[in-house]
Amino acid sequence: MKELILKNLRLKLLALGFSLALWFFVASQTSTDVGFMVPLSFKGIPKGMVMTGAPEGEVDVRVAGPKFLVNNLLPSQIIAEVDLASAKEGVNGYRIPPRDVTVPAGIKVTRVIPASVEIRMDRLVEVELPVKVRLSGKPGKGWRVARVSVTPRSVTAGVVKKNLDVFTAVYTKPVDISGARARMDVTAQLEIPDNDIRALSVESVKVKVIFEKEK
Numbered sequence: 001m002k003e004l005i006l007k008n009l010r011l012k013l014l015a016l017g018f019s020l021a022l023w024f025f026v027a028s029q030t031s032t033d034v035g036f037m038v039p040l041s042f043k044g045i046p047k048g049m050v051m052t053g054a055p056e057g058e059v060d061v062r063v064a065g066p067k068f069l070v071n072n073l074l075p076s077q078i079i080a081e082v083d084l085a086s087a088k089e090g091v092n093g094y095r096i097p098p099r100d101v102t103v104p105a106g107i108k109v110t111r112v113i114p115a116s117v118e119i120r121m122d123r124l125v126e127v128e129l130p131v132k133v134r135l136s137g138k139p140g141k142g143w144r145v146a147r148v149s150v151t152p153r154s155v156t157a158g159v160v161k162k163n164l165d166v167f168t169a170v171y172t173k174p175v176d177i178s179g180a181r182a183r184m185d186v187t188a189q190l191e192i193p194d195n196d197i198r199a200l201s202v203e204s205v206k207v208k209v210i211f212e213k214e215k
Contacts, residue, residue: 033062033063033064033110034062034063034064034070034073035060035061035062035063036060036061036063036073036075036078037058037059037060037061037075038058038059038060038061038075038078038079038080038101039057039058039080040055040057040058040059040080040081040082040096040117041079041080041081041082042054042081042082042083042084042119043081043082043083043084044083044084044085045084045087045121046084046085046087046121048123048124049087049089049121049122049123049124050121050122050123050124050158050160050198051084051119051120051121052120052121052122052160053091053118053119053120054117054119054120055114055117055118059080059096059112059113059114060112060113061078061080061101061109061111061112062109062110062111062112062113063078063103063107063108063109063110064107064108064110065106065107065108066106069104069106069107070107073103073104073107077103077104078101078102078103079101079102079103080096080100080101080112081100081102082094082096082100082117082119084119084121087119087121088121089121089122089123089161090120090121091118091119091120092118092119092120092121093116093117093118093119094116094117094118094119095115095116096112096114096115096116096117097112097115098110098111098112122160122161122162123160123161124158124159124160124161124198124199125158125159125160125161125164126156126157126158126159127156127157127159127164127167128154128155128156128157129154129155129156129157129159129167129168129169129170130153130154130168130169130170131150131152131153131154131155131169131170131171131172131190131205132150132169132170132171132172133148133150133171133172133175133188133207133209134171134172134173134174134175135148135174135175135177135209136174136175136176136177136178137176137177137178137179138177138178138179139177139178139179139180139181139211140179140180140181140211142213142214143180143181143182143211143212143213143214144211144212144213144214145177145209145210145211146210146211146212147209147210148207148208148209148210149207149208149210150172150188150205150206150207150208151205151206151208152202152205155170155190155200155201155202155205156200156201157170157197157199157200157201158197158198158199158200159197159198160198167193167197170190170191170197170200171190171191172188172189172190172191172205172207173188173189173190173191175188175207175209177209177211180209180211181211182210182211183208183209183210183211184207184208184209184211185206185207185208186206186207186209187204187205187206187207188204188205188206188207189203189204190202190203190204190205
């Protein structure tokens with residue numbers, strides 16, 4: 001019996017090794033289908049326009065491929081991107097076909113959910129807006145604010161066209177004058193309302209506050 005087992009042992013071991021290698025190869029080639037939640041990004045925004053409405057969050061990208069590749073795939077390796085180069089003012093509809101999703105070699109995108117999105121684009125208009133200073137706190141006892149000046153007195157701002165009538169000035173972040181006397185010279189940051197003013201020619205201004213004694 002022992003002689004029967006040991007007979008041609010080398011050939012038997014080679015055959016076993018070949019069988020295992022073949023099994024691993026076949027197993028690794030087995031196709032599998034998996035879904036990944038991937039952030040949806042945008043590129044190619046036309047000059048002078050701004051995106052004012054877009055779906056938030058992620059899209060579900062379904063992929064298929066060899067099991068060993070799919071199992072090692074990371075969401076960061078998948079890029080779902082919409083090109084807005086052809087966008088017009090107003091609501092634009094875009095499909096997200098699987099071929100437009102970037103994945104590593106050997107992986108195939110089978111489906112994207114949702115398969116389409118709507119993007120709202122608005123024109124960005126440059127306007128000159130006066131700068132107004134916001135003060136907080138109270139000056140030293142017996143003193144009051146006599147005059148406030150700011151440099152520059154106006155800034156160029158990029159404002160969404162539909163909001164042109166809403167914005168008449170740009171404000172500084174509150175300047176604290178608590179306990180101040182005679183004069184104060186500070187640099188103040190400008191406030192940019194979210195999603196309304198998209199760009200300013202400067203980010204900060206010089207503020208001068210002159211105080212006088214109360215009568």
